[in-house]
Amino acid sequence: MHVDLIGIGALVLIAGLLARAGRRFGMPTVPFYMLAGILLGPATPGPVLVEHPEDLALLAALGLVLLLFHLGVEFPVEQVLGSGRRLLIAAGSYIVINVSTGFGIGAILGWGLRESLVIAGALGISSSAIVTKLLIELRRLTNAETPAILGIIVIEDLFLALYLALLTPVLSGGSGGDLAFDMATSFGFLVLLFLFARFGARALGGLIGSNEDELLAVLVVGVVLLVAGTSAEVGVSDAIGALLIGLVVSRTKLKARVEKLVLPLRDVFAAVFFVAFGLSIDVGALASVAPAVALAVVATVAANLAAGLVTARLFGFNQRAAANIGLTVLGRGEFSLILATLALAAGLDERIGPFIALYVLVLAIVSPVLAARSRPLARVIPDRLFRSNWTYVREQTMSTACTHLDRVQVTETDADECPRCVENGDEWVHLRMCLTCGAVACCDDSVNKHATAHYEQFGHPLIRTIEPGEDWRYCYIDGALVQAPIGASR
Structure with a gap:
């Protein structure tokens, strides 16, 4: 037991040190957590700190659950409901363009329907954490296009909940009748949780409420794990159960305190989740998927730029804002890895793990670089793509x-x-x-x-x-x- 603790402790420490070094260059932390697992895992030549990745399975599951729960607590329901038709159209266009591109990539690569659906989600959903950090680091929080970017990633998160709920029964690979039953069960459970979020917030607040932070943290984690486990039992992803119970907590008076208490737990165990994912990746398999990843990265950049142009036209923005939107929402991260984890657990094509791992790593490097250099792209976007003549200010970002x-x-x-x-x-x-x-x-x-x-x-x-x-x-x-x-x- 003590040997396992030493290996896990050393691995998490090294992952943190790598992430800290990467932050000095403005890079997101997720790829470095994955990199530590890849380099120090049993599937890669060299030193091995954790011989059996399954030893981290429970901790990784806890990280995934807390990650989605915290997202649910932070989810701005009122902002989405009051965002207006233009933002809903912009976000819908972004999702359709990117998810369709991902599904097309899966089909081009010759993967089956289930694999293509996983690739569609992995390539189609941005990383909220990476996008938010980019906006802060590039000092674009006051730009006029920034509310549109934030609105898009918020609505993406809502789409993710529905996508995961419908995808989980498909990944089970049952017959047509079983699949229909599983999807109906998943949808019914979702409806039940949404109704609880709407009408049961006060009851939940009374159940977990406490003036002591220690007791509140214990009660919240207990409820989250119970709902997540129940979700998994009825065929809905445990991540979705965690997300939706987070929505319920967000409607209670305890929201601010829960956010503060759960955040450190989320960060620590989410890091373990990403490290554990890296442990399952064989570095030797990365070379075989490199051409497919290159195709996926190019397609993702093109799809994001197309979605950026659509959003800019809807809001009357100029070329610079269109480039900012398309390149800022380019990053992929935690959600892509969640889908990869589900796919591997369902026994799908084993190439999905290395493919998504390398894809996330490449975009984690490409996205900040391109987002910081959006001006040259703005110079070549033709005026005819916009309803108004923006030539005079085409290279300026709106503020x-x-x-x-x-x-x-x-x-x-x-x-x-x-x-x-x-x-x-x-x-x-x-x-x-x-x-x-x-x-x-x-x-x-x-x-x-x-x-x-x-x-x-x-x-x-x-x-x-x-x-x-x-x-x-x-x-x-x-x-x-x-x-x-x-x-x-x-």
Whole structure:
């Protein structure tokens, strides 16, 4: 027993040290936890710290359950319900494009239906943790496209719950009648949990409520494990049971305290889950799936960019915002590994494990690099893909954080020409209005660039377009667009 503890302790310590080193370069932690398991597991040549990965099975299951439970507790139900039609369409388009691409990749690779369904989910669902960390590290929390990105990953999480619930019976591989019964049972259990989330929050709060943090933590973990285990018994993934009981807790007065208490447990045991997944991967098998992974990565990048363009068009964003959306939601992580774990447990094609492991590792490196370098992509996205002419500001990221709004004194004008161009007998392309003095001048696509010249002469920072169908403002000092947040009237 003591030998096992030494090996597990050393493995988790090394995983933490690798993750800490990776964080210094802005990398997410998940790939480094996996890497520690891959390099120090029994399926890889070299030192082995844990001879029997199944020894970590219970701890890994606890990590998976707590990971999904905490997600349920944090899930902003009101934000999704009040997000509006445009965000729902954007998120739906993202899911359809990416999941369909994943399913197509599975079919191209010649895998069966069940394997293709797993690949569809693994390639189609972003990592909430990686996306959120990218937004923070790239200082884009105030960008106008950021609420759309967060809305997409939130709705993705909800889709994941439904997808896992329907996929679990399919992975069991029963006959048509058995499959229909299992899916009906899973759906019925989901409905029961949703109803409990809607009407049973007060009762659950009374059951687990305690003024002492120690007792609250014990009671919460007990309830989570009980519901997760019951979910697994009735044919629904234990992860889904944990997610939905998290939704119930999120509707109680205990939400904030539970989030704080469970977070350290989630992080520790989730790390064990990722390490345990790495232990099951044979590094020798990675080479055989490398071409398939390369195809999947290229397809994922293309699908994400297409979804970014759709979202940008829906919200009237420009090229830079479209590139930001597509490349920020590129990261894959915990959810892909959950699906891989389910597939391996169901006895599906053993190549799925190495395929998804390498896929997640590659995207964990590619996603931050591409997201930080979205400007070159914005330069080549053609204007015809957008409803409005954004050429003037196509390379700027939109922001609501302008600090010069106190300089706004004039917002309307009846002018329909550039006076200086008329005086010189020249033509202009588009018109802009100074929001400080009301002067109207031509844009930077015009020969004379009188709007910029006005700023350089008088220092008035803000202009707005007066072109029909356009509603953006631009700050010369901040070098960014200034637009009302999502959901504001337009």
